Amino acid sequence: MTVQMQPISSPPAPAKSASSWQNQWDVVAIYLFLIVFSIFILIPFIWPFLSAFTNKPENVSSLYLYRPTGFTWDHFWNAIYGRGQAFTLLRNSIVTVGGAVLLALLLCSLGGYALSRARFRFKRALMFGILLVQIIPGTATVLPFYLIMRELHLLNTLLGVVLGLTASAIPFMLWVMKGFIDTVPIELEEAAFLDGATQFQVLSRVVFPLALPGIGAAAILTFNGAWATFFLPLILLSDAEKFLMPLGLFRALIAYTNLDYGMLNAMALLYMLPSFLIFIFARQYLIKGTMAGAMAGQ
């Protein structure tokens, strides 16, 4: 790319003209990259939709893309009422993940408030310690984590999964909550205290309502992470009727000899539905949250 020399005397050029196309090949290369990259990302999504919503012709494996013979809801019926047992799996997933998100919200809104307002020694060290816990991979501590769960008799219980998911969500959420509560002016609280409000009233009437958008964003991010978690239920659960959705999908994927991919994809789409909804309606939160997570709430 060649950039035109700007005469020094001219006023600072607006960014638009500085970046205007100097070279047709640039444009071609850029769009080529973007098109190829988009195709690369979107192509894998064709198959799950195709095989979940359509009938395949005879003598064709449903593992591959095929020319559909007609639209059908059968795969979804199979998934929910047939051997897919998506109903049980989804119910378990919703209960566990929902429970974990609520518990994490409760603990972290209080904890984040404390981190934001309290002044104590080692606060900085504590914040960094929490961050450290956040970035240590779960696989590094999984074996003793399993032992702890066994000691607490939480193996093969949904409660164990709830607690595990909550614990893994806490570090990130504490940081994010602290960041959001920092933005609520402390003067408002002090005013409420002067008016005779209790600590509880200050939190429920002043702080949390004002930090609500942030709390919502944190909840969405935590939900997305917990909903996708596969490792934790994999090591904790052994009874099929307690399986969460990712585990059910995994077991179906490795256990069935003659796989019904139509049904499996119907299950996968049901499972991905919240992810798609978050993607459509809360993508900005996700992007900002990812940044906040990496740069620790700055």
Next chain:
Amino acid sequence: MTRSAACCIAALPRIGVIMTHTQNRTLLLFLVPALLMLFVFTVIPSLWAVYVSFTDLALAGPKALDYTFVGLKNYNKLFADRAFHNSILLTIQYTVFTNIGQFTLGLIAALILNRRKVWGQGFLLAVIVLPMVIPGITQALIWSSMLGAKELGTLNRMIAVVGFDPVIWTRTYPMLSIVLVNFWNNSGFAMILFLAGLESIPKEVLESATIDGANGWQMLTRIKLPLIRYVVLLWLLLNTIGCLGTFDLVFSLTRGGPGNATELLGIYIYNQGFQFFELGYGSAAAMVMLVISLIFAFFYLRLMRVEL
């Protein structure tokens, strides 16, 4: 009401000071439940892992109850174990390849989306971010069709257009397969961070470089990259730690196979613990992972400290 009261506070600063001081103890109580959870489910397991790694504790069988302290035996065995060397090597390969690929893809996408007025910009940003919301297990499912072995596999159909013969991807090129899926699902993360970095570069800096006659390449290597090096380093550290701990996607796609061609460190630890029931030995392997990630995490924290 609140506003006038706030004015009073401003006029009487001492009241505010006294109040926050007496509140401190109550406030710390609010922090206890969250920290307790962290302590029980994260900190204690990490410390316990240190102890377990010096014992011959097993998940089942006689050694599950009657285990003994064995000193460095696990570590000696570990460092002599070919399979462990293999998994360390694979993890390094995986980390290096994914870092290079994601850096390149993420940087190009970020550069394009940053300054250019590209048609369909919002759409492209969305598309690149899309795989990040998809759970790992479903990523594995939809890529099992992409990487399908026969000539009908989607990727094989695509390369057939350019005249290549079908490939049994997960058998012939297992590492390439998982790296490819990683490019697919994680480049968005790099792009988001790089984009944020690029957007924080002051316009004046770029303009003055333009005036000085910098070409596109010089602009990138002399100005943009040095200015976003902090973000790049953050991303590199986080991504490296993430690669070290990789489990979900690779395990559900290949289960570490064929043979142990994709048995990354995380899968190795899982297999030692839950396939072979050797918790002591597995914990020794986990210690290696813990130490390596702690080193990277330490650099990450140092970096954060500068900025906070």
